[in-house]
Amino acid sequence: MSSAYRAAVARALDAGSRFGSLHASGANVRTVLVSPEGELHVESVALDGDRAPSIVDLAPAAAWDEREAADLYGVRFDGHEPLRPLADHGGGLERWTVPVHGDDTYQVAVGPIHAGVIESGHFRFHVVGDRILHLDARLFYKHRGLERAAEGRPLEEALVYAQRACAACAVSNTVAYAHACEHALGLQPTSELARVRTILLELERTWSHLNDVAAICAGVGLAAGNASFAALTERARALNGRVTGHRFLFDTIDVGGSALSIDAATVAQARAELAALRAAARTGWRELLFNASFEDRLPGVGVVTEGDGRALGAVGPAARASGIAEDARTASPRLAYDGFDVQTAGGAAGDVQARLEQRALELWQSFDVLDALLDGPVQASAAQAAAAPAPIGLACVESPRGATLCVVEHAGGTLERLRLRTGSYANWPVVAHAAAGNLLPDFPLINKSFELCYACADR
Amino acid sequence: MLTLLRDLRRLRNDIGLPRPERARSLAVRHVDAGSCNGCEHELTLASAPQYDLQRFGFGIVASPRHADVLLVTGVVTTRMREPLLAAYNAMPEPRLVAAFGDCALGRGLLGLHSELAGPLEAILPIDLRIPGCPPTPDAVAAALARLCDSRVY
Numbered sequence: 001m002s003s004a005y006r007a008a009v010a011r012a013l014d015a016g017s018r019f020g021s022l023h024a025s026g027a028n029v030r031t032v033l034v035s036p037e038g039e040l041h042v043e044s045v046a047l048d049g050d051r052a053p054s055i056v057d058l059a060p061a062a063a064w065d066e067r068e069a070a071d072l073y074g075v076r077f078d079g080h081e082p083l084r085p086l087a088d089h090g091g092g093l094e095r096w097t098v099p100v101h102g103d104d105t106y107q108v109a110v111g112p113i114h115a116g117v118i119e120s121g122h123f124r125f126h127v128v129g130d131r132i133l134h135l136d137a138r139l140f141y142k143h144r145g146l147e148r149a150a151e152g153r154p155l156e157e158a159l160v161y162a163q164r165a166c167a168a169c170a171v172s173n174t175v176a177y178a179h180a181c182e183h184a185l186g187l188q189p190t191s192e193l194a195r196v197r198t199i200l201l202e203l204e205r206t207w208s209h210l211n212d213v214a215a216i217c218a219g220v221g222l223a224a225g226n227a228s229f230a231a232l233t234e235r236a237r238a239l240n241g242r243v244t245g246h247r248f249l250f251d252t253i254d255v256g257g258s259a260l261s262i263d264a265a266t267v268a269q270a271r272a273e274l275a276a277l278r279a280a281a282r283t284g285w286r287e288l289l290f291n292a293s294f295e296d297r298l299p300g301v302g303v304v305t306e307g308d309g310r311a312l313g314a315v316g317p318a319a320r321a322s323g324i325a326e327d328a329r330t331a332s333p334r335l336a337y338d339g340f341d342v343q344t345a346g347g348a349a350g351d352v353q354a355r356l357e358q359r360a361l362e363l364w365q366s367f368d369v370l371d372a373l374l375d376g377p378v379q380a381s382a383a384q385a386a387a388a389p390a391p392i393g394l395a396c397v398e399s400p401r402g403a404t405l406c407v408v409e410h411a412g413g414t415l416e417r418l419r420l421r422t423g424s425y426a427n428w429p430v431v432a433h434a435a436a437g438n439l440l441p442d443f444p445l446i447n448k449s450f451e452l453c454y455a456c457a458d459r
Numbered sequence: 460m461l462t463l464l465r466d467l468r469r470l471r472n473d474i475g476l477p478r479p480e481r482a483r484s485l486a487v488r489h490v491d492a493g494s495c496n497g498c499e500h501e502l503t504l505a506s507a508p509q510y511d512l513q514r515f516g517f518g519i520v521a522s523p524r525h526a527d528v529l530l531v532t533g534v535v536t537t538r539m540r541e542p543l544l545a546a547y548n549a550m551p552e553p554r555l556v557a558a559f560g561d562c563a564l565g566r567g568l569l570g571l572h573s574e575l576a577g578p579l580e581a582i583l584p585i586d587l588r589i590p591g592c593p594p595t596p597d598a599v600a601a602a603l604a605r606l607c608d609s610r611v612y
Binding site: 115141146160227453454 | 489490491493495496497498499500501502503504506507508509510519521522533534536538539542546569570571573574575592593595596
């Protein structure tokens with residue numbers, strides 16, 4: 001179990017780094033660590049046949065990464081016991097669920113097809129009465145093999161695989177991919193390129209956070225709140241369509257530059273519509289706060305403590321709602337977030353209420369960032385050569401759901417390995433943890449307070 | 460809560476949605492067979508106040524046993540093939556299949572060949588094609604109105 005690789009990972013974690021991502025690459029396993037200053041570095045270990053030492057005892061957040069590498073790349077991790085399948089759906093329940101036994105315990109199976117318009121995924125609840133003892137989530141129903149399908153293509157061309165991983169996080173995923181490629185190619189964005197990408201990231205966050213507030217209202221059955229914020233979500237997405245030609249901002253990000261140009265009048269109209277949206281969202285938010293029956297449903301539900309959140313590798317609004325004051329936007333030299341401050345919801349109770357309040361806090365921040373950046377026309381721009389090319393490029397971008405990490409390995413501009421570890425991927429194990437101890441009928445509410453994508457976890 | 464909903468009539472008039480000539484209802488069961496989540500987000504907004512497709516009789520139902528139309532999104536992954544067929548087989552006849560979005564229509568599919576079972580056309584008979592990446596909520600309204608007015612159903 002002792003190896004230089006494990007010792008290096010342990011040293012980095014002791015020095016305050018957090019686990020970022022792990023993937024199998026050829027004859028190696030690579031772990032990315034994120035320092036408190038937001039710097040990324042890789043620790044690699046060569047496979048011994050098909051075996052590698054596990055780091056799951058050092059970083060529990062690596063559990064899904066190792067299970068995925070075992071299923072899709074055939075790596076056997078020494079010390080990861082039991083190594084349950086994640087992407088491999090073969091075999092019976094005993095292969096992939098945690099055994100839960102005892103008087104009056106039973107299982108409730110939900111999905112992969114859900115009752116509404118929801119992505120596909122399977123949840124197996126182990127319950128006593130209405131109380132959830134444990135939740136096993138089985139995702140990867142939507143696994144399309146995008147990372148492997150992207151291999152062998154030119155870096156610029158392979159961006160579409162990151163884009164189509166998830167429409168809801170299309171900008172975040174493609175900016176992370178573009179940054180990783182530019183890191184590998186030794187390119188540095190100009191200030192105009194940083195500006196346009198930051199605008200697009202915040203436009204994505206705006207509709208996404210409005211959607212999340214609507215979803216939480218739906219989670220408790222508050223139809224009027226859901227309708228109000230769904231109407232605002234539609235306005236935000238329609239705005240994106242008017243400004244960029246696509247409601248999900250597809251095809252706005254390129255490797256090495258940006259072809260997007262937006263004239264001054266359109267930018268001014270967008271800024272005015274965002275100010276109107278902000279005012280309407282403020283009104284809607286105030287009305288939610290004064291809705292006592294709604295507010296009563298939120299506290300103490302689906303609690304994630306700060307310690308558990310850190311151990312499980314929680315990211316994004318969900319982590320910040322548990323008091324983990326981390327946001328990749330504070331360490332984004334390739335973007336235009338100068339002076340960005342992390343805000344956490346008051347009390348940081350880590351429950352549904354805190355996750356809802358965190359969305360509102362971040363919405364106001366996004367409106368601020370957009371208002372400051374939409375001060376003139378957007379022009380086409382290109383990244384500039386700043387360093388020697390390297391075989392591996394790394395990037396971390398704050399998506400609406402949390403820090404999204406991208407690793408690009410290439411040979412002369414041809415993609416050899418892509419790893420896209422999204423905020424949703426990081427947070428799914430946290431959802432399962434948050435559900436335990438709660439009532440089964442509260443699960444939809446808990447789930448919607450995270451509002452994760454299945455698509456960008458499954459890829 | 461009503462503040463935002465007050466100008467609903469204006470919101471709806473601005474959009475100018477098509478509506479079926481015949482007053483009909485259509486119960487729709489959605490199955491995500493491996494989408495990028497874009498189709499789901501647009502379909503969700505088809506219930507937003509601006510569109511509110513329920514008022515034309517288009518409802519999303521929880522069970523395939525209550526559905527007239529199976530609305531399928533995504534590429535059809537190997538892992539979603541069986542659940543998709545189970546949902547289809549649970550529907551009463553006559554039943555229709557709508558391919559929602561370019562992936563379900565087999566256009567520009569991305570993914571590893573061995574992970575994809577699709578395209579949908581090879582698995583189920585398609586009665587209604589709704590193109591787009593993803594289709595917008597007004598495209599959903601137009602397609603469903605067309606289906607109501609057609610003699611297919």
